[in-house]
Amino acid sequence: MEKMRKPWLAIPLAEYEGHMALPEIGHAQLLADELDFSVRQHSPKSIAVIGCAGGNGFDRSIGGVVDRVVGIDINPRYVEAVRSRFGGRIPGLELHVADINLYCRKSHPWIWFSRR
Secondary structure, three states, X not given: OOXXXXXXXXXXXXXXXXXXXXXXXXXXXXXXXXXXXXXXXXXXXXXXXXXXXXXXXXXXXXXXXXXEEEEEEOOXXXXXXXXXXXXXXXXXXXXXXXXXXXXXXXXXXXXXXXXX
C-alpha cells in the first residue's frame, strides 16, 4: 500500500479542528494557550506559526503587542480560512501556502518570535 505523501491536503479543516478540540484530545486549547503564553512572556513584535491550520489562537493576538503575524500552512484551503477569519481583524497578517518539508528534514508546528 502506497503511503499518502501529504495527508493535510485531504483533511477538511472542520474535521481537523473538530478532532483537535475534542476534550479527550485537548490539542486546540493547548496550542492556543501556548501561543498566548509565549506572546505574553516574550512580547514579540512578530510571530510566525508554521502549520497554522485555521489560525487557532490568532484571535488572542488582536489588539496586543504583536505587529505582524505570519501564518504558513501546506493546505491552501486552511490558509484561505485564516484569511476569512482574521484578514480584516489582525493588522500585519501575512499568510503563505508552503510545504516546509521542502526546507527542513522534520516538520513540526513551532511558534517563532522576533522583537523586530
